Amino acid sequence: MKIFSGEQIYEADRFTIEKQGITSDALMERAAMQIFNWLHLRMQGAPVKIHLFCGIGNNGGDGIALARHLQEHGYHIAVYVVNYSQARSKDFLINLERLKDRKIWPEFLDSDKHFPEIGREDIVVDAIFGIGLNRPPAPWVVNLMQHLHRSEAFILSVDVPSGLYTNKGIENPDAVVKANFVLSFQAPKLVFFLPETGVYSNQWEILDIGLDQEYLMQTENEYDLIGKNEVLPLYKPREKFAHKGSYGHSLIIGGSRGKIGAVHLAARGCLRVGSGLVTTYVPKCGLTPLQSNLPEAMVINDSDEYYISKIEFDITPKAIAIGVGLGKEKTTIRAFTNFLKANDLPLVVDADALNILSENKTLLKLLPKESVLTPHPKELERLIGTWKDDFEKLKKAKAFSKKYDCVLVIKGAHTITIYEGRGYINSTGNPGMATAGSGDVLTGIITGLIAQGYPSLNAAVFGVYLHGRAGDIAIEETGYQALIASAIADTVGKAYIDLFKMPEVTQQEEPQDETAK
Numbered sequence: 461m462k463i464f465s466g467e468q469i470y471e472a473d474r475f476t477i478e479k480q481g482i483t484s485d486a487l488m489e490r491a492a493m494q495i496f497n498w499l500h501l502r503m504q505g506a507p508v509k510i511h512l513f514c515g516i517g518n519n520g521g522d523g524i525a526l527a528r529h530l531q532e533h534g535y536h537i538a539v540y541v542v543n544y545s546q547a548r549s550k551d552f553l554i555n556l557e558r559l560k561d562r563k564i565w566p567e568f569l570d571s572d573k574h575f576p577e578i579g580r581e582d583i584v585v586d587a588i589f590g591i592g593l594n595r596p597p598a599p600w601v602v603n604l605m606q607h608l609h610r611s612e613a614f615i616l617s618v619d620v621p622s623g624l625y626t627n628k629g630i631e632n633p634d635a636v637v638k639a640n641f642v643l644s645f646q647a648p649k650l651v652f653f654l655p656e657t658g659v660y661s662n663q664w665e666i667l668d669i670g671l672d673q674e675y676l677m678q679t680e681n682e683y684d685l686i687g688k689n690e691v692l693p694l695y696k697p698r699e700k701f702a703h704k705g706s707y708g709h710s711l712i713i714g715g716s717r718g719k720i721g722a723v724h725l726a727a728r729g730c731l732r733v734g735s736g737l738v739t740t741y742v743p744k745c746g747l748t749p750l751q752s753n754l755p756e757a758m759v760i761n762d763s764d765e766y767y768i769s770k771i772e773f774d775i776t777p778k779a780i781a782i783g784v785g786l787g788k789e790k791t792t793i794r795a796f797t798n799f800l801k802a803n804d805l806p807l808v809v810d811a812d813a814l815n816i817l818s819e820n821k822t823l824l825k826l827l828p829k830e831s832v833l834t835p836h837p838k839e840l841e842r843l844i845g846t847w848k849d850d851f852e853k854l855k856k857a858k859a860f861s862k863k864y865d866c867v868l869v870i871k872g873a874h875t876i877t878i879y880e881g882r883g884y885i886n887s888t889g890n891p892g893m894a895t896a897g898s899g900d901v902l903t904g905i906i907t908g909l910i911a912q913g914y915p916s917l918n919a920a921v922f923g924v925y926l927h928g929r930a931g932d933i934a935i936e937e938t939g940y941q942a943l944i945a946s947a948i949a950d951t952v953g954k955a956y957i958d959l960f961k962m963p964e965v966t967q968q969e970e971p972q973d974e975t976a977k
C-alpha cells in the first residue's frame with residue numbers, strides 16, 4: 461500500500477475535486493460520513509457521551525460535520541471549537557453553520573480556564589489538527605491535550621493524532637494527542653510507523669474517501685507499506701522437477717565461544733525458508749552442538765577452537781551470511797577483512813560484522829553490490845551516526861544505502877528496508893519478537909531467499925514480512941512472553957501457507973449517505 465506525503469495528499473485532494481467536479485465541502489462530507497459509519501457500526505446507538513474537539517481548519521471541519529451526523533442519529537454529543545486561530549477554513553465555517561441550523565451550539569475554547577469535564581467511560585473525538593499542523597500548538601492547546609489524556613476516555617483521532625507533523629519529528633511530547641485509535645483518510649501516514657511518532661497512534665484504520673484512483677496509482681511515492689498483497693508477487697513457486705541444488709546453497713559464517721546458538725538459529729531460519737543446502741562456518745567448538753541439534757545443516761570448522769580466525773572454504777554458496785555471534789576478536793577482524801577482500805558472492809551482514817564495519821569504515825567499500833545489512837537501531841547509529849529525529853534517520857539511511865549500494869534493513873517494530881531512495885515498511889510482527897536470537901533467524905531467512913534466487917531487495921522485503929508473520933502465527937500458541945527465536949524459525953512454514961489463505965469476509969458497512977442538508 462502506498463504511503464503519501466502531506467503535500468501529495470493535498471494534491472490528490474485538489475485533483476479529485478477538479479476531476480470529479482465536486483466541491484471540497486463534498487469531500488469533507490465523504491470523510492465525515494465514513495467516520496460516522498465506522499462509529500455507528502460499532503456503537504449501534506449506545507448512549508455513551510461523545511465529546512468532539514474540533515480545530516478551525518479542515519480537520520476541525522471533519523469533526524463538526526461528524527457531530528451533525530451523530531446528532532441526527534440520536535447520539536449524546538458535546539461539541540467544542542478549539543479556537544486556536546481566527547483563520548478558519550471555508551469548509552469548517554460551512555459545517556459550523558449547518559450545525560447551528562440544527563440548534564447545536566458548540567462551546568468555544570480559547571484558553572485553559574474552562575476545560576469541559578470528561579468521564580472515563582466517554583469517547584473523545586480528536587479533530588483539533590490534521591495534516592495541516594505547521595507550528596507548535598499554543599500552550600493552552602497543549603494543556604487541553606493533557607486534559608484529554610487525564611480523562612482516560614477513549615480517544616479517536618481524525619486523520620492523524622493532533623500535534624503530529626507529517627514531515628518532521630516531535631518537539632514536545634506533551635503537545636501530541638495519544639490516540640487509542642486513528643481513522644485516517646485514504647492512505648496510511650508515515651508517522652504511524654516510525655518509533656518516535658508511532659506510539660501516538662496505537663491502532664489505525666484507513667477510510668476510503670474516494671480520492672482519484674488514477675492520481676493515486678500514478679503518483680510516485682517514497683514509502684510503501686508491505687503486506688500480503690505486496691509480497692505475493694515476489695513469491696517464487698517450487699518447480700516439480702527441482703532438486704535441492706535448485707534452491708541454492710547458503711553459507712552462514714559466525715559464532716564464537718558461547719554464541720554458537722546464533723549460528724544455529726540463522727541456519728534454522730535459512731532451512732525453514734527453503735534454502736536447498738545450508739552450511740555453517742564456525743569455530744571448532746561449534747561442531748558438536750550444531751551437528752547434534754541441527755542435523756540438516758553441514759558444518760565447516762575454523763582452525764581455532766573458540767573464534768573465527770581464517771575464513772576459507774571450498775564450496776561455492778549462492779549466498780553468504782556473516783556476523784551472527786561472531787564477536788570482535790582481533791583475529792576475527794583480520795579474517796573478516798581478508799574475507800571481504802576476496803569475496804564477491806552475495807552477502808547478508810549482521811550483528812558483530814556490522815560493528816566491525818562501523819569501526820573500520822573503509823571496509824564498507826569492499827561489500828559486493830546489493831549486500832543486505834540488517835542493523836538494529838544501535839548498530840545503525842554506529843554505521844550512519846546519530847540523528848535528531850526519525851525523519852533525519854531515514855534521510856541518512858538512504859544516503860548510506862546509496863553510497864555503498866546496499867540494502868539497509870532497519871530493524872524495529874516496523875522494520876524499514878531502504879534501497880535506491882525508497883523505503884519498504886513492514887506490517888507484520890509483534891512485541892513478542894523482541895527476544896534473543898530473533899534477528900539471527902531473520903538473517904538466515906534473508907540469506908536463504910537470496911540463495912533461492914530472490915534479488916537482494918526482494919529477499920529483504922519478503923524475508924522481513926515472513927519473519928514477522930511467522931512471529932504473529934507463533935504467538936497464537938505461546939503468547940508474547942513465551943515466544944522464542946527457534947519457534948519463529950519453525951513457524952516460517954505456516955507463514956508461507958498463510959500467504960495463500962483468503963482474507964476472512966468482514967461485515968458489510970452501511971451504504972454511504974452523501975446528502976449534506
Ligand SMILES: NC(=O)C1=CN([C@@H]2O[C@H](COP(=O)(O)OP(=O)(O)OC[C@H]3O[C@@H](n4cnc5c(N)ncnc54)[C@H](O)[C@@H]3O)[C@@H](O)[C@H]2O)[C@@H](O)CC1
Pocket residue numbers: 469470472473487488491515516517518519520521522544545549588589590591592593594595596597598618619620645646669671
Ligand atoms: N484529502 C484529504 O485527505 C482530506 C482532508 N481533510 C481534512 O483536512 C485536514 C487538513 O486540513 P487543513 O489543511 O485545514 O489543516 P488542519 O486542520 O490540520 O490545521 C488547521 C490549520 O491551522 C493552521 N495551523 C497549523 N498549525 C497551527 C498551530 N500550531 N497553531 C495555530 N494554527 C495552526 C494551519 O494554517 C492549518 O491549515 C486533514 O487532516 C483531514 O482531516 C478532509 O476534510 C477531507 C479531505
Ligand SMILES: [K+]
Pocket residue numbers: 519586587588589590617618619620621622
Ligand atoms: K486529529
